[in-house]
Structure formats: C-alpha cells, structure tokens
Amino acid sequence: MTVTTQPPGTGGPTARPTRAVLRDSLTVGVSVGISGVAFGAAGAGAHLTVTQTCALSLLLFTGASQFALVAALAAGAAPVAAVAGALLLGVRNAFYGMRLAERLQLPSALRPLAAHLVIDETAAVTLAQPDRRTARLGFTTTGVSIFALWNLTTLLGALGADALGDPARYGLDAAGPAVFLALLAPRLRDPHERGVAAAAVLLVLAGTLLLPTGVPVLLALAAVPLAVRRGRTAR
Known part of the structure; x- marks a missing residue:
C-alpha cells in the first residue's frame, strides 16, 4: 500500500471543505458587518458629519477603537485624548498581525492590504482553521465581507441618524456602546x-x-x- 503525504499547510485528511469555511466566514462577516449601523448612528451622535463618520470606517476599521473615539468626542474629550484611547485599543491588532503573518504566509505585495483587515474576527476565524489554504480563505472571506458591509451600514446609519436629527433625543447616542458591550459580553x-x-x-x-x-x-x-x-x- 502506498501512503501519500502532503506538504504542511496545503490540506490533507483533516482539511475542512471549502463550503464549510465560506459558510462560517460569511456568517461572522454578516453578523458583525451589520453592526456598522450602530457606529454610523454613534458618529452622528458625536456631531461628526456623514463624510467624517464614513472616513473613520474606511480608514480606521477597528470596531472597538472607532466606538471609543466617537464616544470620547461625544463626551467632550479633547481630540488628542480621544485619539490616544483609540490607538491603545488598536494596539492588539499588531499582535494579531504577527501571529497571522506566520500562519498565512502571504506574498509581500498583499501584506499591506491584508494588514488593514486584521481585526478580532478575522484573527479568530483564521486561527480556527487547520491548514494554510483554509486559513487564507477564512481570513479573506471574513475580512472582505465585514469591511464591505461595515462601510455600507455605517453610511446607512449615519444618513439615518442625520435625517432624524439629534440622536440623543432617540437614545441613538447609546447605540455604539450597547453594541460593543453586546459583542464583548459573550467572550468573557x-x-x-x-x-x-x-x-x-x-x-x-x-x-x-x-x-x-x-x-x-x-x-x-x-x-x-x-x-x-x-x-x-x-x-
């Protein structure tokens, strides 16, 4: 009997089917991505313009750090203090990145783009995979789906809150912290x-x-x- 072996990270008897990885990744992507509505409302509550709120989701894209920034601004914090708090929360992504770089082994040209998608959810999905192929698939699918939905729903939330007027009148100023706590609580x-x-x-x-x-x-x-x-x- 001939036994065939495969190089590490290329799959094997324990590799997960592509369909299962896509299903799990998209489930995480959709469930997290739609929370951008709350951030859009929170941005309006902090008296940011729709453009400023959307720019934060597009360029910062770190979830908790975004909520911390707008919450501090809404409370009247100095911009320097608000940015410092957001940066401290975002430091964890650098540690995720070091671990994921080893696991994914992406080409150098793709690493700057991949770095922008390093968040809690992409790290969790990637590290849960048994081999490099599924890790790359899980990282890409989760990251792209969250990024696309988060930015779309941020726009919708900001436009909706802006149309309603002062979010504090409807309790929308508490939407950001509430969603953040809801996402955090099950992990404790x-x-x-x-x-x-x-x-x-x-x-x-x-x-x-x-x-x-x-x-x-x-x-x-x-x-x-x-x-x-x-x-x-x-x-």
Whole structure:
C-alpha cells in the first residue's frame, strides 16, 4: 500500500471543505458587518458629519477603537485624548498581525492590504482553521465581507441618524456602546477575563467623578495588569 503525504499547510485528511469555511466566514462577516449601523448612528451622535463618520470606517476599521473615539468626542474629550484611547485599543491588532503573518504566509505585495483587515474576527476565524489554504480563505472571506458591509451600514446609519436629527433625543447616542458591550459580553468566559472587565468598569466609574473627560477610558487599562497578577497568583 502506498501512503501519500502532503506538504504542511496545503490540506490533507483533516482539511475542512471549502463550503464549510465560506459558510462560517460569511456568517461572522454578516453578523458583525451589520453592526456598522450602530457606529454610523454613534458618529452622528458625536456631531461628526456623514463624510467624517464614513472616513473613520474606511480608514480606521477597528470596531472597538472607532466606538471609543466617537464616544470620547461625544463626551467632550479633547481630540488628542480621544485619539490616544483609540490607538491603545488598536494596539492588539499588531499582535494579531504577527501571529497571522506566520500562519498565512502571504506574498509581500498583499501584506499591506491584508494588514488593514486584521481585526478580532478575522484573527479568530483564521486561527480556527487547520491548514494554510483554509486559513487564507477564512481570513479573506471574513475580512472582505465585514469591511464591505461595515462601510455600507455605517453610511446607512449615519444618513439615518442625520435625517432624524439629534440622536440623543432617540437614545441613538447609546447605540455604539450597547453594541460593543453586546459583542464583548459573550467572550468573557474565563473568570480572569471577567475580573478585567469588572475592574475596568469600576475604574471608569470612579474616574468619571474625578478626572477630565476622556481620561477614565485610559485609566481602565490599569485593570489588565491587576487581573494578570491575580491569575498568576491563583496558579
């Protein structure tokens, strides 16, 4: 009997069917992409123009960082403080990128384009695949579908909120934070992750009473080393 082997990353007996990868990737892409409506409304709530709101989705495209930026601006934070908070939240994508670069092994010419699609969801779908072929397919499908839908729904949300008038009158100013919390909550399964979230909330609430607008969000980062230290002690 002759046994054939395949090079690593090219597929094999454990490789997933293309249809399954596409189904899972598009499911994530659609479910996340439509949340751009909330960001469009949040942008209008922060008194950004439709063009400015859409530019953030087109050029920044980091979800949580976008919401943090417009939330800080809506609260009256200085632009520098708002941008600093958004940048700190976006740093995690650089770490995702290092891991995904090793997994995907994309040609040099494609890496700048791929870097723009490195977000939580594309990283999760890519790293869940068993080989390089399906990892590339999952990354591309998830990234392109989210990017296209997110930008389209951002436009729709911004236009809709702009047509309604002041979003604060209808509660649309809370849409961004609400969607962000809804996306985040199911991921907090580990006790230490919940500890980070709880400590961050307490720090933000306490800081809101004492510190200038925009600073409490940055203060929440202090919860991370506290929770990490607690986790190491528990081990």
